[in-house]
Amino acid sequence: MTTLKILAVAAAFLSSGKATDIRCSKSSLENRNVTVQNASVPLVNSISKDNKIQIALLLDTSNSMDGLIDQAKSRLWNIVNTLTTLKYNGKAPQVEIALYEYGNDGIRDENYIRQVTPLTQDLDLVSEKLFALRTNGGSEYCGAVIRDAANNLNWDSNEKSMKLIYIAGNEPFNQGKIDYKEVISKTKDKNIYTNTIFCGSREEGIRSYWQNGATTGGGKYFNIDSDKKVIYIETPYDIRISECNAKLNSTYIYYGNRGSEYKMKQITQDKNAEVQSVSNLVERTVSKSKKNAYKNEHWDLIDKAEKDAGFIANMKESELPEELKGKSKEEIKKAVAIKSADREKIQGEIEELSKKRQLYIDNEMKKRGTDDSDDLGKAIESSIQELAKKNGYSL
Numbered sequence: 116m117t118t119l120k121i122l123a124v125a126a127a128f129l130s131s132g133k134a135t136d137i138r139c140s141k142s143s144l145e146n147r148n149v150t151v152q153n154a155s156v157p158l159v160n161s162i163s164k165d166n167k168i169q170i171a172l173l174l175d176t177s178n179s180m181d182g183l184i185d186q187a188k189s190r191l192w193n194i195v196n197t198l199t200t201l202k203y204n205g206k207a208p209q210v211e212i213a214l215y216e217y218g219n220d221g222i223r224d225e226n227y228i229r230q231v232t233p234l235t236q237d238l239d240l241v242s243e244k245l246f247a248l249r250t251n252g253g254s255e256y257c258g259a260v261i262r263d264a265a266n267n268l269n270w271d272s273n274e275k276s277m278k279l280i281y282i283a284g285n286e287p288f289n290q291g292k293i294d295y296k297e298v299i300s301k302t303k304d305k306n307i308y309t310n311t312i313f314c315g316s317r318e319e320g321i322r323s324y325w326q327n328g329a330t331t332g333g334g335k336y337f338n339i340d341s342d343k344k345v346i347y348i349e350t351p352y353d354i355r356i357s358e359c360n361a362k363l364n365s366t367y368i369y370y371g372n373r374g375s376e377y378k379m380k381q382i383t384q385d386k387n388a389e390v391q392s393v394s395n396l397v398e399r400t401v402s403k404s405k406k407n408a409y410k411n412e413h414w415d416l417i418d419k420a421e422k423d424a425g426f427i428a429n430m431k432e433s434e435l436p437e438e439l440k441g442k443s444k445e446e447i448k449k450a451v452a453i454k455s456a457d458r459e460k461i462q463g464e465i466e467e468l469s470k471k472r473q474l475y476i477d478n479e480m481k482k483r484g485t486d487d488s489d490d491l492g493k494a495i496e497s498s499i500q501e502l503a504k505k506n507g508y509s510l
Contacts, residue, residue: 139359175284182342190492192398218255226259256291283312288324310334314341337494377414404465
């Protein structure tokens with residue numbers, strides 16, 4: 116048990132007053148000033164420090180790809196949630212996502228490619244940059260962008276880690292001076308598997324070498340309708356999970372010069388998700404409850420203290436938010452421990468609600484006889500599950 120968890124348990128039993136109601140209901144949201152008592156720290160799935168699941172998304176941002184970008188915005192959190200269900204030897208690997216764009220004339224690169232984010236657990240950053248992507252005419256060089264991603268991202272060296280590239284676009288796969296076969300073969304030698312998603316008919320994707328790219332890279336080939344609107348199914352659990360999101364946000368304590376900026380970014384990305392749909396915000400909330408994917412130690416004092424037990428003892432007064440300035444180190448530790456205990460309870464409730472929600476969605480899809488396999492998120496989701504099993508991961 117970590118020092119922070121020990122403190123959380125201690126805070127739960129030593130605090131005076133009534134127990135905090137941290138259930139995700141409207142009444143509990145209105146009562147945030149009650150002192151925590153008898154709050155237990157629930158058991159959570161252990162996180163593996165030995166291996167990772169790393170995904171690089173390479174998206175065509177040429178003129179015709181507005182639909183693809185919209186699907187990526189709508190499915191980002193669904194993809195994250197699929198990744199967080201995977202286990203290796205019973206442990207949940209750390210999840211990292213990188214984002215590239217290619218095929219855009221506005222990019223100042225001879226091959227029209229740009230690394231938008233590195234491999235990171237800062238999923239608010241990934242969301243922010245994804246929502247900022249704009250399409251523009253250009254030339255699409257698949258071999259060049261795969262080479263850049265394979266060589267310049269910080270891929271984990273552990274052979275147990277699952278490392279996947281997903282490239283989506285609609286122009287011939289063999290365009291440009293870079294030989295995609297040579298690049299993808301070398302990428303596969305690094306245990307990085309290339310998956311291709313062609314925006315158009317299956318036959319055209321085969322003719323234009325997208326299937327061959329996946330075959331060469333040991334991955335899967337898909338074709339999707341990039342202009343298709345993502346199907347959302349509302350459930351009886353959506354409102355409660357959304358209420359959990361507001362409660363979860365209240366457990367974050369920012370620190371540092373840019374802490375308040377990152378806190379606002381968290382709220383902004385909540386709003387971006389909600390703009391796509393209420394269901395998308397719900398998916399994001401579920402992602403935020405997963406400790407192996409959504410981590411913010413670069414600005415959140417709870418995550419930082421869990422990673423570095425001695426951090427609070429060495430903090431400067433200027434790094435603290437206003438509500439903690441003037442407090443003793445012990446008072447700060449206690450405040451952090453209480454928020455940590457609250458967060459784990461809320462995350463546990465989100466997990467239970469999300470299971471019920473997914474079961475409802477699965478049953479509703481069966482009733483409707485709906486096949487939504489031809490969108491970006493579902494293509495990635497199905498291939499992740501298949502490749503995970505081949506690599507010794509369990510769902």
